[in-house]
Amino acid sequence: MLDIKYIRENPQKVKLAIASKGVDENLVDAVLALDEKKRQILLEIETIRAKKNQAEKKILEEPEEIKKKAIIGALKEVKEFLDKKEEELKKIILEYEKTLGLLPNLPQPDVPLGQDENDNVVVKTIAPKSKFSFIPQDYLTLAEKLDLIDVARAAKTSGSRFGILKREAAILEVALVSYVFNKLLKKGFIPVIPPALIKKDIFWGTGYSERNPQETYYIPTDDLYLIGTAEHVMIGMYYNEILKETDLPLRFVGWSSCFRREAGSYGQDTKGIMRVHQFDKVEMVSFTTAEQSDAEHKFLLSLEEEIMQDFKLPYEVRLICTGDLSQPAAKSFDIYTFLPGQNQGAGEYRETHSCSNCTDYQARRLNIKVKRGNKTEFVHTLNGTAIAIGRFLIALIENYQTKEGYIKVPPILWKYTHGLKIIK
RNA sequence: GGUGAGGUGGCUGAGUGGUUUAAAGCACGCGCUUGGAGAGCGCGAGUCGCCGCAAGACGACCGUGGGUUCAAAUCCCACCCUCACCGCCA
Numbered sequence A: 001m002l003d004i005k006y007i008r009e010n011p012q013k014v015k016l017a018i019a020s021k022g023v024d025e026n027l028v029d030a031v032l033a034l035d036e037k038k039r040q041i042l043l044e045i046e047t048i049r050a051k052k053n054q055a056e057k058k059i060l061e062e063p064e065e066i067k068k069k070a071i072i073g074a075l076k077e078v079k080e081f082l083d084k085k086e087e088e089l090k091k092i093i094l095e096y097e098k099t100l101g102l103l104p105n106l107p108q109p110d111v112p113l114g115q116d117e118n119d120n121v122v123v124k125t126i127a128p129k130s131k132f133s134f135i136p137q138d139y140l141t142l143a144e145k146l147d148l149i150d151v152a153r154a155a156k157t158s159g160s161r162f163g164i165l166k167r168e169a170a171i172l173e174v175a176l177v178s179y180v181f182n183k184l185l186k187k188g189f190i191p192v193i194p195p196a197l198i199k200k201d202i203f204w205g206t207g208y209s210e211r212n213p214q215e216t217y218y219i220p221t222d223d224l225y226l227i228g229t230a231e232h233v234m235i236g237m238y239y240n241e242i243l244k245e246t247d248l249p250l251r252f253v254g255w256s257s258c259f260r261r262e263a264g265s266y267g268q269d270t271k272g273i274m275r276v277h278q279f280d281k282v283e284m285v286s287f288t289t290a291e292q293s294d295a296e297h298k299f300l301l302s303l304e305e306e307i308m309q310d311f312k313l314p315y316e317v318r319l320i321c322t323g324d325l326s327q328p329a330a331k332s333f334d335i336y337t338f339l340p341g342q343n344q345g346a347g348e349y350r351e352t353h354s355c356s357n358c359t360d361y362q363a364r365r366l367n368i369k370v371k372r373g374n375k376t377e378f379v380h381t382l383n384g385t386a387i388a389i390g391r392f393l394i395a396l397i398e399n400y401q402t403k404e405g406y407i408k409v410p411p412i413l414w415k416y417t418h419g420l421k422i423i424k
Numbered sequence B: 001g002g003u004g005a006g007g008u009g010g011c012u013g014a015g016u017g018g019u020u021u022a023a024a025g026c027a028c029g030c031g032c033u034u035g036g037a038g039a040g041c042g043c044g045a046g047u048c049g050c051c052g053c054a055a056g057a058c059g060a061c062c063g064u065g066g067g068u069u070c071a072a073a074u075c076c077c078a079c080c081c082u083c084a085c086c087g088c089c090a
Helices: A004-009 A009-022 A026-061 A065-102 A141-143 A151-158 A167-186 A201-205 A231-236 A295-308 A363-368 A390-398 A411-417
Strands: A121-126 A188-193 A196-199 A225-226 A243-246 A250-259 A276-286 A315-319 A331-339 A348-357 A367-373 A376-377 A380-387
Touching: A004 A009, A004 A026, A009 A026, A009 A348, A026 A065, A141 A390, A151 A390, A167 A188, A167 A250, A167 A276, A167 A295, A167 A380, A167 A390, A167 A411, A196 A201, A201 A225, A201 A231, A201 A363, A231 A250, A231 A276, A231 A363, A231 A380, A276 A331, A276 A390, A295 A315, A295 A331, A295 A348, A295 A380, A315 A348, A348 A390, A363 A380, A380 A390
Parallel strands: A188 A250, A243 A367
Antiparallel strands: A121 A315, A196 A225, A250 A276, A276 A380, A315 A331, A331 A348, A348 A380, A367 A376
């Protein structure tokens, strides 16, 4: 949610900003019109209510029955009028909040203008150190030979766009989670295993529902949503709470399954587990003060890069352009990992991590504040991928493959795989 | 699922129809005191909206939504949530 005062004072800036994210700029005028109407009715109601309150106090001092009755009679008429006005106000507030909710967070000034992911800007490249002496194979070919990923049987039980991780792939997931929990625990993150179902208010509050409502699984019987990421729960945990300043930055790491309907992605990545309805992910989340959030954003990105470097994976960091930013994000970096087995061995960079500063956008929607001295203010929230298991496994399989079609286990994981050093 | 208790400000907690402008304590802010800190003392201070250059005025808010009443934190109804005990259960 945006600050209405800021919109009132800077309507042109807001229009430009939301247009750069591909959202209709006319929404700004709609919000301002509703805001004005709302304030006008509110003023009217409050003036009358002030008079009514004074009249009520007079009744106490009034000894004469006749005068009392006259006042009470007049008050009844006033009440009927107020009831009508209040009804009108309620409708306008509802419309106002709905419209205001449609406005996305504003991009920070250093975010490049652009339409879609093709306009994202590469800000750093860690290129592959050496080339394969053979033509590297596609992860799915390798994984199916070794019986690590079973898409066919997943289709049998669950339909298209599902995968079953088997044998060493399942062991690797547990190892990856242990490794990354261990790493982030040392950095002061609080580990969390969240529920997979959340309430409507929380889901709305994290700010992902408006732009692509069909993306989420919804269970009508219980009025609950399946989480698309552990972030939904980790941010939502503090709904309507006031945090202590000394607790900030407050950091969580959560491991959960993530559910995505992938509506509108027909034909993309239809094979394998690159794009599936359910995958597991370890996600980082931070709550900070307004001044801390830029530094925290860099910190989360640095952790993601550390993870990449622990595994000696080649990658690019891309600064996301305005048109590709999510609704709540003010600025995002993505990490694209090099997958040498794609394009018949020519290789390709694919998105494996993301890292966003949502400033106070989610905090306003969820009413999450921090007490600073005598005042309370909205916190800033950030999120970043630690390891998205499916895509990270793809990266490991393709980068650690051998000529024989085996897969080496990265040394950093040995301590978590109990002696497993190669998959064959 | 059953029974009972409860939901009040940053926190604990008093408040059963009208000077509640929500007591008190803790925490917080400013000042006094001190070489400095602490303790102590004094003062200030809820949130949101709205009008105003400002001082300040006004309105709303005591889990949420309705209702009763001239008047509701307080009475009534529904719902949500928390805690305790019981039942069931991986």
